[in-house]
Amino acid sequence: MSDVPLTAPSTAPAQTQTIAFRGGGFAPHTHRWVGVAVFVVLILIAEWGTRTGWISALTLPRPSDVFKTFGELYSSGLLFKHLGPSLARLAVGATLGACVGVSVGVLIGLFSYIRSGLVPLVAALFPIPKIALLPLFVIWFGIGEGSKYALIAFGTFTPTVVATYAAVDNVDRTLIRMGQSFGLSWWSIVRKIVLPGAMPGILSGLRISLAIAIILLVAAEMLGAEYGIGAYILQAGSLYDLERLFAGVVILSLLGVLVSAIIAMIERRVLGWRT
Amino acid sequence: MDIRLESIHHSYKEFEVLRDITLDIPKGKIVCIVGPSGCGKSTLLRLIGGLEKPGAGRVVQVGAPPENCLNPLTYVFQDFALLPWRSVRGNISLVLEDHRIRGAEATRIIDDVLARTKLTDFADALPKQLSGGMKQRVAIARALAVNPAVMLMDEPLSALDSQTRELLMDDLVSLWCRQPFTAVYVTHNLHEAVRLGHSIVVLSRRPGRIREIVEIDTPLEERQMGDTDLDLKQKYLWQLMRDEARAADAELLNV
Numbered sequence: 001m002s003d004v005p006l007t008a009p010s011t012a013p014a015q016t017q018t019i020a021f022r023g024g025g026f027a028p029h030t031h032r033w034v035g036v037a038v039f040v041v042l043i044l045i046a047e048w049g050t051r052t053g054w055i056s057a058l059t060l061p062r063p064s065d066v067f068k069t070f071g072e073l074y075s076s077g078l079l080f081k082h083l084g085p086s087l088a089r090l091a092v093g094a095t096l097g098a099c100v101g102v103s104v105g106v107l108i109g110l111f112s113y114i115r116s117g118l119v120p121l122v123a124a125l126f127p128i129p130k131i132a133l134l135p136l137f138v139i140w141f142g143i144g145e146g147s148k149y150a151l152i153a154f155g156t157f158t159p160t161v162v163a164t165y166a167a168v169d170n171v172d173r174t175l176i177r178m179g180q181s182f183g184l185s186w187w188s189i190v191r192k193i194v195l196p197g198a199m200p201g202i203l204s205g206l207r208i209s210l211a212i213a214i215i216l217l218v219a220a221e222m223l224g225a226e227y228g229i230g231a232y233i234l235q236a237g238s239l240y241d242l243e244r245l246f247a248g249v250v251i252l253s254l255l256g257v258l259v260s261a262i263i264a265m266i267e268r269r270v271l272g273w274r275t
Numbered sequence: 276m277d278i279r280l281e282s283i284h285h286s287y288k289e290f291e292v293l294r295d296i297t298l299d300i301p302k303g304k305i306v307c308i309v310g311p312s313g314c315g316k317s318t319l320l321r322l323i324g325g326l327e328k329p330g331a332g333r334v335v336q337v338g339a340p341p342e343n344c345l346n347p348l349t350y351v352f353q354d355f356a357l358l359p360w361r362s363v364r365g366n367i368s369l370v371l372e373d374h375r376i377r378g379a380e381a382t383r384i385i386d387d388v389l390a391r392t393k394l395t396d397f398a399d400a401l402p403k404q405l406s407g408g409m410k411q412r413v414a415i416a417r418a419l420a421v422n423p424a425v426m427l428m429d430e431p432l433s434a435l436d437s438q439t440r441e442l443l444m445d446d447l448v449s450l451w452c453r454q455p456f457t458a459v460y461v462t463h464n465l466h467e468a469v470r471l472g473h474s475i476v477v478l479s480r481r482p483g484r485i486r487e488i489v490e491i492d493t494p495l496e497e498r499q500m501g502d503t504d505l506d507l508k509q510k511y512l513w514q515l516m517r518d519e520a521r522a523a524d525a526e527l528l529n530v
Contacts, residue, residue, distance in 0.1 A: 178356035181324060182370040182421065183346050192369060196360045273360040275403045 061242040066250065069243040083251070086217055086229040089145065090255075093152025093220070094213040101157045101209065102202060105164020109198070110190070115165070122161050130155040131219040138223055148220035155216040156209040163205020164198065171197035200274065203267050210259045214252055229255075276338045276347065276424040276457070277302050278323060283332035285318060291482040292318050296332070298476060298485065300425065303455040305495075307468040310478030310486075311516060311523035316461045317429055319483070323459060324348040324427045340424040345374045349423035353430040355410040357402040357417075363389070364398045367417045374421075388416040391450060408439035412446065419450075426458040432467060444470050448495050465516070469509045470498055477515050480523035487515060 043063045049055035050062040073079045108115045108122075130151055137147040137154075171194050179189040221230030229251050236244035278300040285293040292315035300306050300323075308316045321327040323334055325348065340347040357366050367385045371377070376384065389395045392412045402410055411431055418426055432440045444467060450456070462468055468475045475489040491498075491508055498505055 174352060174354055174356045175358060177326060178350070178352060179369075181326060181346075181348075181350045182373075182417075184370070184373050188373050192372075193358065196358070271360075273401050273403065275359075 058242075061246050065243045066246040069247045070250065073244075073247060082227050082229050082232045085225070085227050086221070089148045089152060089220060089228065090213055090217055092145075093149045093216075094156050094210055096149060097153035097156025097213070098160050098206060098209060100153070101160025102164050104157075105161045105202075106168055106190070106194070106198070108161065108165040109168025110194070118161075119165075122158060126158045126162065130216060131222075134219060134223060143224040147223070148225070151220045152213050152216050156213045159212060160202075160205055160209045163208070164202050167198035167201020167205065168194060170201060200267075200271055203263060203271070207260060207263050210263070211256055214256055214259070218252070276336060276340045278425055278457075278459075279335045279337055280319075280323070281332050281335060283319070283322060283329045283334070285315065285322065285327075285330045286482075293322075293329075294482040294484045296483070296485060298488075300457065300459055302338075302457050304473040305451065305458045305460055305471050307460045307462060307472030307475045308478060309462060309465060309468050309475060309512065309516065310483060311480045311520040312463060313523055313526075314478045314480050314519075315483035316463075316478060319478075320350075320427050320429050320459060320461050323425075324350055326350075341422070344422045344424050345376075346370070346421035347424040349418045349421055349426055351411070351414050351418050351426060351428040351431045353433050355402075355407075355414045355434070357410055357413055359402050362399050362401055363394060363405075363413050363416075366402070366413060367420050370417055370421050384420050388419045391419060391453075392416040392446070406439070407435045408443055411435065411443060415447075415450075424457060426456055428458055428460045430462055431460075433462070433464070440464075440467070447471060448498075452496050465509050465512045468512065469505045471495065475508075475512060477512060480519045480526065486519070 046055065046060055047063045050057060050060060070079075073082075104118065108118050133154070134147070134151055137150045141147040141150045175193050175197060176189060179193050184192070217228070218230035218233060221228040222234060225231040229248055233245055233248035233252075236242075236248060280296050280298040280300075283293055283296040284291075296319065298306075308319060310316050318327065322329050325334075336347070358369065361369060364385055367388060368381055371381050371384060385398070386395070389398055392415055394409070394412055394416055397405065397409065397413075402413070405413065411434075414431075432443055435443065448471065460467075460471055469491060472491060473495075475491065477486045477489065478484065479486045489508060489512060491505070493502070493504060
């Protein structure tokens with residue numbers, strides 16, 4: 001053992017070897033077209049399966065038939081007749097819920113008594129399936145648009161509150177101390193430091209709230225709605241008209257993608273300061 | 276305007292942090308506060324500026340702040356505390372807006388402080404685009420914009436690398452030479468203390484008491500690296516602090 005040299009003799013050329021790279025991965029980033037490709041592949045599989053009979057027509061409608069139904073919907077003008085009221089309900093309900101939610105969330109984030117009083121209440125309201133309350137809303141706000149706005153607003157409200165007060169809690173305290181040390185007024189600190197600082201959290205909360213608003217749109221149109229995407233889907237569902245059902249579902253999905261894209265656009269514009 | 280601390284005591288729950296601090300901060304001088312970690316230097320600074328209430332004793336302002344002074348006691352923080360969503364100009368205008376200074380008057384003040392801190396070319400940059408040293412210069416420019424009577428500097432250079440620190444010290448010296456300001460400068464770095472301080476207050480370990488006040492008479496602009504006199508002062512300060520620092524270090528382990 002002792003005669004084994006610890007270092008290679010200097011006369012022989014030392015073997016060289018490139019150090020293997022082992023620091024990759026764990027840093028996912030988005031390839032724009034992969035998402036589209038996944039959609040296309042799934043639709044093509046469904047199309048191929050239904051055409052060859054590998055998937056029975058009862059299990060899944062043929063994508064091309066869904067597309068055709070969609071075309072009929074568009075050419076008959078019914079698409080906008082359904083889409084119009086739905087978008088109005090979504091806009092009014094979600095705006096109401098999000099605005100009240102952000103305000104209440106900021107108040108919870110700023111005042112101890114409001115926090116102590118409302119956090120348990122919000123925790124109690126959050127898990128209630130809002131759909132279950134639809135009859136109650138119909139009694140309170142009538143069978144017309146009122147109950148639909150209320151249901152969507154209520155459903156958007158709770159997740160917005162939770163996201164907002166968490167975001168306010170996360171605002172860098174040193175920035176608030178800085179504001180105080182320069183003698184900024186309370187309102188200035190809220191407006192110029194707390195709100196912009198909470199904005200990333202509020203926006204990512206809104207992504208979730210608005211998706212929930214779209215889900216609740218269908219529930220809101222279960223009672224007393226003649227037109228609307230939800231009403232259209234429910235009608236098709238009760239008739240087991242799968243093509244129309246899927247056409248409606250596709251519209252909702254597109255709506256979701258659109259909302260998410262709009263929020264991404266707002267984030268790019270408003271949150272450009274983030275590193 | 277001078278600041279006087281009258282037998283300040285302070286504790287957090289049962290931990291006594293500061294004991295019987297009596298100190299004068301004269302106009303136009305830089306008072307450095309040094310001490311081992313956890314001795315309550317930063318707490319003392321927060322007490323002076325009214326960000327915290329002393330347990331006993333009081334902080335007194337002697338005389339009136341100069342005219343056109345918007346915020347007599349103004350901090351410069353260790354972590355800069357810049358709003359990341361505002362540009363350099365916006366960060367400075369933040370502290371003017373509440374004093375109803377807008378438009379041409381605000382532009383004049385902002386341009387002036389940016390020129391004094393050599394930031395004119397970066398007025399529209401966002402904090403994320405700036406290096407640490409630049410960020411701290413923005414924070415100093417912001418402090419200058421309100422024309423403070425006393426600057427309260429909480430380890431302003433501690434988050435920077437040593438080269439940037441040297442450069443910023445030069446900048447602070449030249450700022451002071453052009454227009455002497457009053458400052459309380461908290462640091463754990465003795466080199467900064469002997470470079471910038473007219474007097475250096477050495478605090479003991481917790482509970483912090485004033486161990487000694489070391490005066491340095493060499494004018495700021497004549498203090499160079501390798502000045503034997505300053506080196507001796509620094510060595511002396513280190514001797515004062517060494518045992519305290521060692522004890523403070525051991526103390527943390529026993530908590």
